[in-house]
Amino acid sequence: MSRDAMIDEWYPVGLLSQLLPEGRETLLMGETIRVSLGADGRAKVATTAGHPLPVTERYGHVWSSLGQPARPLFDIPEAEHPGRRLVDVGVVRVRCSPLRAVENFLDIAHFPFVHTDILGAEPHTEVESYKVEIREEADEVWATQVKFYQPQAAKSASGGITTEYMYRVPAPTCSVLYKTCPPRPGEWDVITLFVQPLTEELCDVWPWMALYDDDTPMTDLIHFQQMIFLQDRSILENQIPRRLPLDPGMEIPTRADLTSVAYRRWLKRHGFTYGAQLVAQ
Amino acid sequence: MTSPSPVLYDYILSPSCYKARLMAALAGVRLALRPVDFHPGVEHRGPELLALNPAGSIPILVAPDADGDLILTESAAILVYLASKAAPAFLGSGKPAESARIQQWLAFSARLTASLGGARLHEMLHRPGDLAGLRASGIAALRELEAALFEQRLKGEAFLVGNRPTVADIACFPYVALAPDGGVSLDAYPSIRLWMRAVRALEGFIEMPGIHRLHELKPDPHEAPATAEA
Structure with a gap:
């Protein structure tokens, strides 16, 4: 589908900590771009023709459009x-629609089957009722009061707990997850999925986290999140149709999929269709 | 007094590290895991790890031994060591032909690492490489493996060497199972898929990201629920 409506959005294109003066080439919505470290110590992003693109440095990443x-x-x-x-957490390439990557991140029902004994476990497979809304003022999708039994909710968790989640979609290829913080009840851990759309069926995924956890070594935190995401990767690469259907008919949602339904509705409303399929084929 | 556990310098997404973890789990050996920031940190190329393994690769196993620490940096050697210590049946019966066939597959597994593993690193973590060439040599290796496993099935044997698992199976299994991560499908290889199922069904089997456990076996779906709900 068209990239028109999504072209003015911000997308992650690299890690701030890994910028090189000579730069590296990558793709953004089918265009080759170069991400480099400028002489002033700031990130630079440009097309191959040398045309500079907008840059934001935030949340550990370089963002461009x-x-x-x-x-x-x-x-x-x-x-x-x-x-x-x-x-x-670093980048992982996935042969799937960027919208599919975000949608999978919003799903909880798969936890016991794909992240067995970590984010979920049989027979605790029930997704309890939760609340979903499109917040008009912020123009974001929110799911709140999501509760799920998790054997090892985080690296800092010892033993199973019922974890509470809030999901937020503030941009078409980004999602922010707020999650019960085992060492600090009352605070939320922040786990994000920033997705760089390379093409409509190929993306680079840059997970990033902001956690209250003073004890776990950094490498363990990175490995935990990479382990979780790589458990999803093979599933994502096998989803059919490859593009996310925005019209009903091709895939039948259940009650547990309310967040996905809202996400698809929100995408369609904005014409965010890069990586989507509109008419059931 | 019990001797301290061998230390495995480990990366959760590395199939070669997983070989060591899987062998240890099957043999009942407890490993002390030392996570290495392979991606994005490239810690395996840093001074501490290069001092242990100048090749700059992981896994590295440091095992306390009578003559001081034994440092192993080749996954095949790590498998043989763990099996010798705790599960000698994984080394076969010791008959010359059997031992030689196991060695044959251990050496063959290096081809899987280079080809299918190379394609996977390229596709997943942006490592440079000639993707078409890596996939072609990976497919050539898979065809050899499929033919050998088909012959084994005709003999009524489920594993690479005989009718019980050996280090040969553990050495070959991870990169084969993860071939789709590098864009190489396993659909065309029914004998390989049956063999992978046999490996996944082993008592003590552990998973890694991308290699799932057999859900239909664990937990037992016929188990009575712990609590009855009204």
């Missing part, structure tokens, strides 16, 4: 609270 973003990158106020560990 092929168009002209009308607003700044979305806020994650919690992520900037002092005392959090900021975790660059």
Whole structure:
């Protein structure tokens, strides 16, 4: 489908901690771009013809756009609270639609089957009722009061707990998850999925986290999140149809999929169809 | 006094590290895992790990031994060591032909690592490489493996060497099972798929991201629920 409506959005294109003066080439919505470290110590993004593109440096990543973003990158106020560990998880390439990657991140029903004994376990497979809304003022999808039994909810969790989640979609290829923080009840851990759309059926996924966890070594935190995401990768690469259907008929949602339904509705409303399929084929 | 556990320098997404974890789990050996920030940190190329393994690869196993620490950096050697210590049946019966066939597959497994493993690193973690060439040599290796496993099935044997698992199976299994991560499908290889199922059904089997356990076996779906709900 068309990239027109999504072209003015911000997308992650690299890790700030891994910028090189000579730069590296990558794709953004089918266009080859170069991401490099400028002489002034700031990130630079340009087309192969040398045309500079907008840059934002935030949440550990370089963000850019092929168009002209009308607003700044979305806020994650919690992520900037002092005392959090900021975790660059690194990039993983997935042969799937960027929208499929986000949709999978929003799904909880797969936890016991794909993340067995970590984020879920049989027979605790029930997804309890939760609340989903499109917040008109912020123009974001939110799912709240999501509860799920998890044997090992986080690296810092010892033993099974019922975890509470909130999901938020502030941009078409980004999702922010707020999750019960085992060492600090009352606070939320922030786990994000930033997706760089390379093409409509290929993406680079940059997970990132802002956690209250002073004890776990950084490498363990990175491995935990990579383990979780790589358990999803083979599933994502085998989803048919490859593009996310926005019209009903091709896939039948259940009650547990309310967040996905809202996400698809929100995408369709905005004409965010890069990586989507509109008419059931 | 019990001797301290061998230390495995480990990366959760590395199929070669998983070989060592899987062998240890099957043999009942407890490993002390030392996570290595392979991606994105490239810690395996840092001074501490290069001092242990100048080749700059993982896994590395450091095992306390009578003559001081034994440092192993080749996954086949790690498998043989763990099996010798705790599960000698994984080394076969000791008959010359059997031992030689196991060695044959251990050496063959290096081809899987280079080809299917190379394609996977390229597709998943952006490592450079000639993707078409890596996939072609991976497919050639899979065809050899399929033919050998088909012959085994005709003999009524489920594993690479005989009718019980050996280090040969553990050495070959991970990169084969993860071939789809590098864009190489396993649909064309029914004998390989049956063999993978036999490996996944082993008592003590553990998974890694991308290799799922057999859900239909664990937990037992016929088990009575712990609590009855009204």
